[in-house]
Amino acid sequence: MTRFAPSPTGYMHIGGLYQALVDCKLAQQTGGVFMLRIEDTDTKREVADAVKIIEDSMHRFGLQYNKDEKYAPYYQSKRKDIYHSVAADLLARGLAYPCFLTAEDMEKIRENQKAAGFATGIYGEFARDRNLTEEEIIAHLDNGEVPTIRLYSMGNPENRIFCKDAVRGSIGFPENNEDIVLIKSNDGLPTYHFAHLCDDHFMRTTHVVRGEEWLPSFPLHVQLFRMMGWQTPMYIHTSTIDKIDSETGKQRKLSKRHDPEANVAFFLADGWPTEAVLEYLGNIAASGYEEAKMKGQVKSIWEYEMRPKKISMSGALFDMKKLEWWAKEFIASLPVDELVKRVRDWADEYDAVWAARIADKPEYLKNILAIERDNPKRIRKDFITWKQTLQEVAYFWDDLFVPNTEYVYNKDVLSAFLETFNVSDDKDTWWNKIVAIATEKGVKNGDVAMNLRVALTGRTNTPDLYSIMHVMGEEKVIERIKGAING
RNA sequence: GGUCCCAUCGUCUAGCGGUUAGGACGUCAGAUUCUCAUUCUGAAAACACGGGUUCGAUUCCCGUUGGGACUGCCA
Secondary structure, three states: OEEEOOOOOOOOEHHHHHHHHHHHHHHHHHOOOEEEEEOOOOHHHOOOOHHHHHHHHHHHOOOOOOOOOOOOOEEHHHHHHHHHHHHHHHHHOOOEEEEOOOHHHHHHHHHHHHHHOOOOOOEHHHOOOOOOOHHHHHHHHHOOOOOEEEEOOOOOOOOEEEEEEOOOEEEEEEOOOEOOEEEOOOOOOEOHHHHHHHHHHHOOOOEEEEEHHHHHHHHHHHHHHHHHOOOOOEEEEEOOEEEEOOOOOOEEEOOOOOOHHHEHHHHHHOOOOHHHHHHHHHHHHOOOHHHHHHOOOOOOHHHOOOOHHHOOOOOEEOOHHHHHHHHHHHHHOOOHHHHHHHHHHHHHHHOHHHHHHHHHOHHHHHHHHOOOOOOHHHOOOOOOOHHHHHHHOHHHOOOOOOOOOOOOOOHHHHHHHHHHOOOOOOHHHHHHHHHHHHHHHOOOHHHHHHHHHHHHHOOOOOOOHHHHHHHHOHHHHHHHHHHHHHO
16 A cells, blocks of 8 residues: 655645656555645645646656545545544653644744754743643643644653664664654644544555655654554655756756656646656666566566565756657657557647648648568667657648758759659659769769758758658649749 | 665666676768668777675675655645
């Protein structure tokens, strides 16, 4: 039983997708359950449609969570009663207490601690309300004050607590002595620490996959589980996905604010094959996948076993070039019809102008994309994304065709070709005519081809010319060559 | 400052005391091709540093350096 537990910030981070993939894989390969839990305990950060974005992203990437229970997805905000009853139990057992410290009080405490060189936080002597009497509590309450419920920490930093991570092994920390907040006063909702404790226990989570930013609070969480007498789940702290900051030159986590590629929506809008993104991510978590796939042992990431112990511990730099390679390989493996479908689906959603062009002549696009795709060993790999695929073949449309003004045409050659051109020629006949022209005009075969190529496409590099002419059709070919001669 | 994590080619990594340190992306060179893309050959490219332990360390331990995370009534 694994779970992906994002907070609804209106944004799906690539690192979140990575974690969700690990969760989903672990559940899938063991026949377990994969749940989605919305951590919406921060009412201030709530964003409309955020859950829809998360669900939609997961759906598109094929990360299907279990929906057959009435609680899928779970919302922490709807489970308030559960947290409150656990808190009440803690209160009764003297393991938690109501705290009436205000934000200002705490700010002051923090400043003093900093000035004195102490660790910040509410602990030990700084926990003013730790041992309030019943009368004092009632007095505060009568005063209209709403308390936070704090943990009555029994930890002693002099002692060490060992926490087991599936990837990193046993990690030793000083015990936690902070009286962290369990239930917030402003909205009565639990903090992450408390909510995850209750949820992962009651949901029977066996494997908690989360980012390594949680490592520092690991001892607290283990302390909490032990205090409750609950079984601690297996934790897997994944490393971050980083990039080199262009300004500082230093490695850092992919940031929502500065890096468009941190956002999963970016990959969707740019038309990256979701399978390729998943394979790229999956290979970071299970590095043997790539080789197994190339050897033909597995066909997709879903057939490859991901072993928690083998998940990479160091932060990986996001490598666009490698992603491009996965994408090229993936697109090359697609049958033409599927490729056309994917490109159309993308255009329908993200590019109305292209969608209209395609809808106008769907067979045309199919013929274009089918060029040099018949030999499975020699399929062109110049398509990376659906968007870029269309840009790549844009010259097939008159409104997008950009005549090449730089190129110096050999108009003699072009005229000669026009005289002998016949669309119904087979490839050999067609080529023989080009050779004949080359011989006659005293130029290389390649020069004749290049003149035609540039005249037809405006570019100096394209797929097979014969196929291009066939797909374009007689009329367009003649028109463009004439254009080059007269232009 | 404190706590914790991490450290093999440019990048992602394999390695789990003895290896010519392997693979992939990228790069470069060559062959093929009407150009390009493919495809095929080949090449350059790494164990951060210093101490231990050991017959022997990339591998185990310690330290240094470097990078990262956390230090909120955010997750």
